[in-house]
Amino acid sequence: MKRASFADLYRPRAFGEVYGQASVVDCLSSLIQRGQIGRDILLHGSVGSGKTSLAWIYARALNCEAPQADGSPCLTCDTCRGCDRPGPDGNPCGRCGPCRQKDGQAIAGLHSYNVGRKGGSRALVTAWTEPLVRTTPRHRYKILFYDEAHALRPDACDGLLELVEQSENRVLFFFATTEVDKIRPALRSRLFDLLVRPLSPDDAYRFLEVQARKARPPEPPLDYEPEALALLAGLRRGLPRDLLLGLDRVHEPGTRLTVARVRAAFDADQTEPLLTYFGALAEGDLAAQTALMAGWQESVNDKIAWIQAFLLSLYANDIRHRRLRVDGLIDAIPEGDRAPILVRFCQRLNLRKPADLAETWHRMMDFWSWPAQRLAKPDRAGDIALSLRVALFHRLVNDDLRAECGRNVEDRSDSIAPVHTLNQHGPTVTLPSRGFGEAPPSPVDCTAGVASEDPQYLTAADARAIVNRASFLMQEYGALFNTAFVVRPGLLGTTSEADSIALIDAFGEALADQVRAWGGPLSARLTLFVREGREVYGRLVAHLPRPGPGQAGGDCLARAPDWRRAWIARHGSSGEDAVVQETAGTDDAAALAFHWDNTLGLCAGLDPEILDWDPRVGACKSLVSLLGIQRQQGLGPIVGHPLVHAPGPLSDTAIARACVNRLEPLSAFDDRVWGELRSGWELREFEDRRATRRERERQLSTLSARHGPDSDEASDLVRRWSDDPKRRPRRWATWW
Structure with missing residues (x-):
């Protein structure tokens, strides 16, 4: 029995x-x-990307008698299924129900014309098309499918238009x-344009994994090393047909x-020179680096592309421990070959562990943040320019990184600039705080008769966390x-x-690390994870330092756009979307509006049935309405991860x-003074809060000097201070 490929x-x-x-x-x-809506469509993409399969599935579903819930054809009705009684040669019988439905077509209602084989002249195309257009469709739709449509001549496109x-x-x-560029613009403008992309490295790997696990009689499922599939996924360009032909090979x-x-099958042997070269980088061995680059049998452009890819892979997977597939050949490098490189970097730079290499890696990735092809043409002058760039990279790795790593790397959290400073020998008495604590109860239960909230969607607790944190950034x-x-x-x-x-998450962490590298005193951010259809994306609001005249620190806000573009390029894209x-705008009113528009915009996914108390009218109202935002519809669940970070x-x-x-x-949200959410009262509270802190520290320092840092007198003083924030002295008109 011949095995199937x-x-x-x-x-x-x-579709699934x-x-x-x-x-x-x-x-x-x-x-x-x-409702089985028909559209004229244009599917375009690489050879073997799945364009024809998508066209066939859509065509079947359009004439299916009972489509599935996801829109796929049922595959069981007479219109969908194949011949019930095929002949010994496998050809349809022509007499059973499915055969009569299809009138000799493989798919009911679908008529195919391969332009490349049958010809793309206007005369040939019109002669095939017009009789089909003039006859009444037997099914819901008659579908004319032109494969290899780039072979259509311009006058044929005009006739089809x-x-x-x-x-x-x-x-x-x-x-x-x-x-697709060969399709006349006028015809293309009348079609539903659908780009069929190559599979991402992750999707390509999963695709191969599923196919490898399928039994192919008379053989069992394929036994494989996961790294072998990852390598194959990278080598075959992410095209399903190429991937499967590669697997057969x-x-x-x-x-x-x-x-x-x-x-061996694909002559893919770049990892040995790549690993040896990175070992020389880790050792800071300029002679070895230079010799290895000279002996590496690839173009300078390709060498740099390999360096960029391995830098990114090591950073994401081994330093940040965030699984990211970069390239099949890179992904197939085992941990036993990757880990020693990072250990040797740590030893040379006097760092304790690979996680401490994050900022070092940022410097190296920033150096290569532009695609190599953007700088050099494939000629001698371009190669010289890139070779010079490589020499500068070696100087960075061998000299500059060591000089930078003399500073303290103990604190890797998002650092902040405190608004108060205690003498290191000052008071040590501290009474822990609950922060915002638990949400206070509503005067009236607004949840009666309302379904309980699903944590996979945005909840009232999420909205409270978002608003209170944005408020705290201003107050503190x-x-x-x-x-x-x-x-x-x-x-x-x-x-x-x-x-x-x-x-x-990696984007947010890299941004915070970069702010520290720029010397920014304060970085803060909120992240919301959003699902819309099948896409998961992130919305971040952040504070990036922009020092005023005479203040220390870098202008991180002004430098962020260039850094953002470099980050995108490092992750394999040339577009900015x-x-x-x-x-934000620069004047005070615009800055405040930007802060709250974007903060409250994170809450736009709230269900309008989530209610809270409005003391202004003495009734429960939709929280979306109370926050003054427009709801974003069509959002899906985030499974197994908090929505707000x-x-x-x-x-x-x-x-x-x-x-x-x-x-x-303080919390205007918890006090349900909805009209104060956007007023900016926190900036006035900031001044009073700072004054209160300084006065309390002065009092504690005085007691510490008299009685010692951990005295009963100091503890008694702290306990006498009220934990109700509304009882602290203030100079601004409060709402209570």
Whole structure:
């Protein structure tokens, strides 16, 4: 019995079987779900990316008698299923119910024309098309599918344009092409444009994993090293057909698929020079670095691309411990070969552990933050320019990094500049704080008769945490959120929820690390993880320092756009849509409005049925309305991860630490004075809070000098201070 090839086994017949094309699948499946709506479509992408499979699934679903809930064809009705009684040669019988439904077509209502094989002249295309357009469709839709549509001549495109515009709604035109620019703009403008992308490294690996686990009689599922599939995923460009042909190429029945076999089959042997070169970087050995670069049999551009990829992989996976697939060849490098490189870097730079290498790695990645091709042309002058760049990189690694690592690396948290300073020999008495503590009860139970909240969606507790943390930033530090980011991992090739969240977190951490490297005294951020359709993205609001005249520290806000573009480039994209940034205005009113517009905007996913008490009208009202925001609809669940992330100075621990000795914060949200949320009272409270802290520290210092730092007198003084923040003295008109 001849075994089936992997490519033969992969014939997706439902939307759920299509890998890595979330946006295209969402578009087509939603058309079916909304009532089997037909559209003229243009599918374009690389050879073997799955364009034809998507066209066939959509065509089947359009004429299916009972589509599935996700929009896929049912595959069981007479319109969907194949012949009931095929002949000995496998050909359909032509007499059973499914055969009569299809009139000789493989898919009911679908008529295919391969332009590359049959010709793309206007005469040939029109001769095939017009009879089909003139006859009445037997099914809900008659679908004309033009494969290899880039072979259409310009006059044929013009003729099809007329037919597309004149045909009745029950006749649809599908086009698939690898060269979309060859489709006349006028025709393309009438079509639903769908780009079929190569699979991301993660999706390509998962795709191969699923196919490898399928039994192929008479053989059992494939036995493989995971690193071998990761390597194959990177080598085959993320195209499903190429991936499966590659799997057929390296598979030998009855044996385990190994990294060595994949490397041998595709002559992929870049890891040895790459590892040796990084070992020389770790040792700071200039002679070895220079010799290895000279002997590495690749173009300078390609060498730099390998360096960039391995730097990113080591940073994400081994320093930050955030799983990120970068390149199949890089991902296949085992931990036993990666870890010694980081250990040797730590030894040379006097660092305790690989996690302490984060800022060192930022310097190296920033150095290569532009794509190599952007600098050099593939000629001798370009190679010389890149070789000079490599020499400067060696100087950075060998000399500059060692000089920088003399400073303290103990504190790796989001650092803040305290607004108060205690003498190191001053009082040590501290009374712990609850920070904002538990949410106070509502005067009236607004949850009666309302379904309990689902933690996979935004809750009232999430909204409280967001608003109170933004308020605390102002009360404690006198600072505002002055920039906002939207991070879309999907545009960087990351599609799973866990990997998207990890990449969003990595962006926030890298931003905080960079602010420290710039000398910024305070960085703070809030992150909201959002699911919209199949996409998971992050919304961040942040405070980046912008010192005034005579103040120390770098202008981090002004430098952030260039850093953002460099971060995007490091993660494999040349477009800027992967991370979009917005910055606050400079005048006080605009800055305050930006702070609260973007903070409260994080709460836009709240269910309008979540209610809270409004003392102004004496009734329960929608929290969305009370916050004065417009609800964002169509958001999905985030599974297994909190929706709101507040690290550093806005974490629960940091807030409680800043509120010791009875300096609990105020909360307009908890007091339900909804009209004060945006008023900016916190900036006046900041001055009074600072004055109170200084006075209390003065009193404690006096008692410490008289009775010692841990005296009963000092403890009694702290306990006499009220834990009700409203009882502290103030100079501004309060709401109570």
